[in-house]
Amino acid sequence: MDADHVSLSKRILSIDILRGLVMIIMALDHTRDFFHIGAMTADPLNPETTTGILFFTRWITHFCAPTFVFLSGLSAYLSAQHKTATEGSNFLLKRGLWLILVEIIVITLGLTFNPLYHFIILQVIWAIGWSMLFLALVSRISTKSVLMIGLILVFGHNLFNLFPAPADPDGGLILKIFFTASGTVVPLSGNHLVGIFYAILPWTGIMFLGYGFGAWYKKGYAAERRQRNLLFLGLFTIGLFIFLRLINVYGDPAPRKEYQDFFKNVLAFFNVSKYPPSLQYAALTLGPAILFLALTENLNNWFTRITAVYGAVPFFYYVLHFYLLHALLVVLFFAAGYTSKDIVQIPFWFRPATFGFGLPFVYLIWFCVVASLYLPCRWFKKYKQTHKQWWLSYI
Known part of the structure; x- marks a missing residue:
């Protein structure tokens, strides 16, 4: 194997390591949603009511979505290097539409176990799908255009927090869908609802940044220079978060609160808004992620090697972990004494607000679920490496 191939494999390995790590951590938050006693009734990030371990359990998973979206953009850039501009754009269009469809049909069912789809949940896969559609269009212009638009979206979308929402309901809904959604529920009929939890364009900005920084991973780009760039950018981004958080003027729709208690002030300092991903949230999460790439090359x-297995097949893992978690929920639901009359809940079937366990049990379930998916993920990784069917590029 020549030096260029060795360098490229190492670069891809570092991406898979980071992506695998955030996929593992991501499952902790979904496990908490399904199994923690207070998940349906309390805010784990509220400094006034939470505990240190509960805050950390939720807060650490903040790193997952932005890192995954950023790396999706980076991976899209790397994939485009092996295609013509038209081929790359067409693939992003088809994959984006496919992901939106999967979010509505496959992921919603895994989350809710409601075969009648009374509540459709639009989250990160929906946002990634739309972002790929926009990326398919802008990437035809230039990588610099993608990067510039990404910077404008990430740094500028919080300007919408400074102005009142449009009085027109349709205009307000469009603004929520594309910029400000934090839990917008839209009725489709008397008994069918859509929950829009990920505003599209702030996440598109993060994906565009990942695509724009992909040039550092091109074949022939010096590894030492890339690591220096990543190290500087990671430290600068963390510094930007600290600066914005201290001045407490711009970059988050909910300004930092001041408490008399030191511990609550520490929690409040790191309690940034994910829905939609504020500038401060993006800086807090992407800064360490970029540093991680620099240090693990x-x-x-x-x-x-273990984390890279999960990172090599993230979509496969993502879908499976929802269905496995919810299947375990059904077992424990009946084991806890609930009956068929308690099944129908909004948004998750088999998940009454009074159901749940303490955090130690949540962590145990999380570990067992992640561990049980290792061998399936390793098998599918090898399958993708040894098979070339067209549909594998979509999973």
Whole structure:
């Protein structure tokens, strides 16, 4: 194997390590949603009511969605290097539409276990799908255009927080869908609802940034220079978060609260808005993620090899973990003494507000679910490496 191939494999390995790590952490939040006693009734990030471990359990998963979306943009750039501009754009269009469809049909069913789809949930896969559609169009212009638009979206979308919402209901709904959604529920009929939890364009900005920084991973780009760039950018982004959080003027729709208690002030400092992903939230999460890429480029040990397995097949893992978690929920639902009259709940069937366990049990379930998916993920990773069917590029 020549030096260029070795360098490229290491670069891809570092991306898979980070992506795998955030996929593992992501499952913790979904496990908490399904199994923690207070998940349906309390805010784990409220400094006034939470505990340190509960805050951390929710807060650490903040790193997952922006890192995954950023890496999706980076991966899209790397994939485009092997295609013509038209081929790359067409693939993004088809994959974007496919992801939106999967979010509505497959992911919603895994989340709710409601075969009648009374509540359709639009989250990160929906946002990624739309972002790929926009990326398919803008990437035809230039990589610099993608990067500039990404910077404008990430740095500028919080300007909408400074102005009142449009009085026109349709205009207000469009604004929520594309910029400000934090839990917008839209009725489709008397008993069918759509929950829009991920505003599209702020996440599109993050994907565009990942695509724009993909040039650092091109074949022939010096590894030492890339690592220096990543190190500087990661530290600068963390510094930007600290600066914005301290001045407390712009970059988050909910300004930082001041408490008399030191511990509550620490929690409040890191309690940034994910829905939609504020500038402060993006800086807090992407800064460490970029640093991680810089520090793991040449890292290869048992832990990184395990995490890279999950990172190599993230969509496969993502779908499976929802269905496995919800299947376990059904078992424990009946084991806890609930009956068929308690099944129908909004948004999740088999998930009454009074159901749940303490955090130690939540962590145990999380570990078991992630561990049980390792062998399926390793099998599918090898399958993708040894098979070339067209549909594999969509999973």
